[in-house]
Amino acid sequence: MLGATGQIGRAAVRALAADGWEVTAASRGGGRDEAWDAGVRAVALDRDEEGALGKALGDGCDVLVDMVAFDGAHARQLTGLAGRIGSAVVISSxxxxxxxxxxxxxxxxxxxxxxxxxxxxxxxxxxxxxxxxxxxxx
Structure with a gap:
C-alpha cells in the first residue's frame, strides 16, 4: 500500500491485515501505526525517487492500493509497472x-x-x- 500512514491508509492497512492479507505498508517515512498487526511490513518509499517503486515491487504483487496517486506522472508510473501489479486500487478524492x-x-x-x-x-x-x-x- 502506498500512502499507508495517511488517514485512510492507516485504516485500510489495519482492515486488510485483519482480513488475512499480507500487507506491505509503504510511506515516505516508513513509519507504522501502533494499531497494525505485527505481521504488517512497514517500509520507507518515496515513489518520486527514480526506480524506487519498481524496486519495492520486486517480482510483483497481487494488489497495489495507492492512496497518493496525484498526477499524470503517478498514473504513468503505475501503467508502466502494470505487468507486475495484479490489480491496482487507486484512491481518489x-x-x-x-x-x-x-x-x-x-x-x-x-x-x-x-x-x-x-x-x-x-x-x-x-x-x-x-x-x-x-x-x-x-
Whole structure:
C-alpha cells in the first residue's frame, strides 16, 4: 500500500491485515501505526525517487492500493509497472466531483459556490474536467 500512514491508509492497512492479507505498508517515512498487526511490513518509499517503486515491487504483487496517486506522472508510473501489479486500487478524492450545478471543491469560495452532493455519492456522479490546473482536476 502506498500512502499507508495517511488517514485512510492507516485504516485500510489495519482492515486488510485483519482480513488475512499480507500487507506491505509503504510511506515516505516508513513509519507504522501502533494499531497494525505485527505481521504488517512497514517500509520507507518515496515513489518520486527514480526506480524506487519498481524496486519495492520486486517480482510483483497481487494488489497495489495507492492512496497518493496525484498526477499524470503517478498514473504513468503505475501503467508502466502494470505487468507486475495484479490489480491496482487507486484512491481518489471528493475534489474530483461536481454537483448538478457544476459546483465543486474549486468553486466553494465563490458566492453560492459550495457544492451540494447527493448522499451517498454514486460512482456515476459528474466529475470536473481533467487537467493540471488544480488538485481536483489532476
Amino acid at each position: 471528493g475534489a474530483v466531483y461536481e454537483d448538478e450545478r457544476g459546483r465543486s471543491f474549486d468553486t466553494q469560495t465563490e458566492p453560492d459556490g459550495f457544492p451540494r452532493y447527493p448522499v451517498p455519492l454514486p460512482e456515476s456522479q459528474a466529475t470536473v474536467a481533467p487537467g493540471d490546473a488544480t488538485y481536483g482536476t489532476r
